[in-house]
Amino acid sequence: MKKFFNTKIAIALATTLISASVLAGTVVINSNQADPAPKAALQGVIDGFEAENPDVDVVLNIFDHEGYKAAIRNFLTADAPDIAFWFAGNRMRPYVEAGLFAPIDDVWADQGLYSLMKTSAPSMTIDGKKWGIPYTYYNWGVYYRQDIFENLGIAVPTNWDEFITAGETLKANGVTPITIGTKWLWTAGGVFDYLNLRTNGYDFHMALTKGEIAWTDDRVRATMANYKQLIDGGFFLENHAALSWQEALAPMGNGEAAMYIMGNFAVAPLRELGLDDTKLGLFQFPEITPGVPMAEEAPTDTIHLTAGAKNPVDAKRFLAYAARADVQTTWNAALGQLPTNAAAGVSDDKFLNAAFSMLNNDAPGGVAQFFDRDAPAEMASAGMEGFQEFMVHPDRLEAILQRLEKVRQQVY
């Protein structure tokens, strides 16, 4: 019995000590950056922060990227860290509305982020407040086999007709124009996003994903008609519904397919397949409706101050640090992605340079997050499921649109 009490006292003492040290400037960060390279990059940022702020001690908890999506709901309500990693746009809305994230407009103002992060600002804003710091984003676009295009004498298409002609030339030479794996659905969302952004423009696309426009609207039908043109023309890889996006890389690697509508994260595995900078290229998804300003997809990853943070003062210091141009330069160089701070530099990489210039100079229309981040979860999953079905059974267009419209009326 005596021993029991001793242990209990010891535990109590230990707890007091731990909480005392928490008060002395500990920032707890929960992160989803579990892959080796991003993990090392984040550790580098933390080391830099601790060197500059010796009074603050950072505790980093790393979760598996997929597991994090479930874990964040638990730890935000039960035992909130000071800072949590997440995503911009509609993805952060549930946590903002449940009062689990805290607004950090003061950090934005102090660091001058309203002008430095102008591109990402809209996707960080809910109810007129800023709810986090975007630390990185990456572009989408058409990654293509430059060598195949050159061999067949195909110029980079800049409008829809050229795009269709390019695809037909590729097909005539036995090359599948576009590789895609729709097994896990979201890749089809990317194709739809671009077709809709180019057919109807950014404002229409955002209104559609916000649920303000019916899926049976004629303008949606116009997008789907363009989509159908690609499907009927046999532009997409056969059996795409059986393949994941990684499995769809292989045809691109061995030259059976020539284009991939994808995000920047596809560059690394494509390079591993032996496509160096002479073989792999990137072009902006071509114009469809003349005069519609070009808008791009650039999903943004973010860090947030939680509402339950025990040490919000030091957490804000960390957020401010993470927003700084020099920090974002090195952080994104390690990630192989783009910094959100316009004053930050981009590492010297063919695709990052092209993307940086594309997003900053050639995307006057705006920057969308991605179908499943712009649309609420339920609409997104029904939508992407519909696109996949449409890509296999284009004749079911009417039924699919009716179904999506029904979901829209329930969701919003």
Place this chain on the structure above:
Amino acid sequence: MYSYWKNNQLKLSPWLFLAPGIFIFLLYVIVPIFQSVALSFYEWDGLGLKTYIGLSNYVELLDDYAFYTSLKNNVIWLILCLLAIPAGLFTALFLNQTVRGIRIYKSLFFFPFVISQVVVGLVFTWFYDPSNGLLNVILEAFGFNPVAILADEDYVTYGIIAAGLWPQTAYCMIIYLTGLNSVDPELIEAGRIDNARGWRLLWYVILPQLKPATFIAIIVTVVGALRSFDLISIMTRGGPWGSSRVLAYYMYEKALSEYGYRMGYAAAIAVILLAIMMIYIAVILYRIYRDERGV
């Protein structure tokens, strides 16, 4: 107090021993069932406030195409999974002989049940792979066109059930093998003297004696079919375009997947699934009750 204990010791002690079990069972099984039913009348995203919405979740469910797809697939699962019972029976009959090394053969046949369902799912996913999978290599050898089983809405459910039958057959086989051990050799002897052999011997002499084994096999298979989830999650995640969903998977999708967090709606699906299972549970309970009374 002491004398009360003394007098009723025999009556009380079974309850004392049962108490921890009953407590855990109530806490983790019975109470959650009622919580689920209650939750199905609410709209809740798992974070904010719960809103009472009455029967709205059920009304929406009745008008939900995905719900009907799931229900239809559940029925297909239920019917086709029962194939595991005759398949298991015949494997058991086939293996029920005394040959050198028969124990090894028996263990090998039991192997698919031992390995994880996740592994079974992955093995079959590769087997069905449209470009390199064994199935399509075989089909092409016979001059057929390759089929992407898991990407075709007409085949996908059957493809997953085939994967599910593999371990389920092994399980039924084990049940029957144990059952066959207790078959009375004298009855078989007597049957043979009366000139029964082959199918007639199996049907009239052996099968009636395997009735308890058959009962268990049916229960296990039906329950397994109704909660089929892991294979679907591994092989297709309900796709293509949701055509291989079953109720259990749809519930998970609505409650916990990346695009879910409609707890009330998912609870409503769970209640429907429970209602279907209750039919079988009632039959089992009735039979156990009857057997215990010795009727």
